[in-house]
Amino acid sequence: MSTRTYRVTVRGVFDGLDDDQRAALRARSAEHDLIxxxxxxxxxxxxxxALRAFSHRVVVRVPAGPDEEAEALTAxxxxxxxxxxALGVGYRELxxxxxxADDIRIRR
Incomplete structure (x- = not known):
C-alpha cells in the first residue's frame, strides 16, 4: 500500500505556566525560534x-486512502x-x- 506525506501544523496557546516553566522555556527559546x-x-x-502562542510542525506519513487527511491531522x-x-506545560485552543506534500507542485 502506498503512503502519503503530510506537513501538519498545530497551533495553540500555552496555559497555566508557572515561573519555573517560563524560565525553562525561555532558557531554550533559541532552539525553538519561530523563523x-x-x-x-x-x-x-x-x-x-512572550510565551503565549506556539506552533508544532511535524511531517506525518499515512497510508493512502479516503481518511488519510484525518489520520494525518490526528497524528x-x-x-x-x-x-x-514531555515539557510538562499546559496548553489550550489547539x-x-x-x-x-505529495500534492505540491513546484513551478520551474
Missing part, C-alpha cells in the same frame, strides 16, 4: 519570548500533545491544519 523552525519527523516546537495533534507533555 528557523521547520517541519521534521520528530516535530519542531516553536514559540516566542500531528498527538505529536504536539506528546511534545508539550488548531490543526495539514497539507499533503
Amino acid at each position: 528557523t523552525s521547520g517541519f521534521s519527523e520528530q516535530g519542531a516546537l516553536a514559540y516566542d519570548a 500531528g495533534e498527538l505529536s504536539a500533545i506528546d511534545r508539550l507533555g 488548531r490543526v491544519s495539514a497539507v499533503c
Whole structure:
C-alpha cells in the first residue's frame, strides 16, 4: 500500500505556566525560534519570548486512502500533545491544519 506525506501544523496557546516553566522555556527559546523552525519527523516546537502562542510542525506519513487527511491531522495533534507533555506545560485552543506534500507542485 502506498503512503502519503503530510506537513501538519498545530497551533495553540500555552496555559497555566508557572515561573519555573517560563524560565525553562525561555532558557531554550533559541532552539525553538519561530523563523528557523521547520517541519521534521520528530516535530519542531516553536514559540516566542512572550510565551503565549506556539506552533508544532511535524511531517506525518499515512497510508493512502479516503481518511488519510484525518489520520494525518490526528497524528500531528498527538505529536504536539506528546511534545508539550514531555515539557510538562499546559496548553489550550489547539488548531490543526495539514497539507499533503505529495500534492505540491513546484513551478520551474
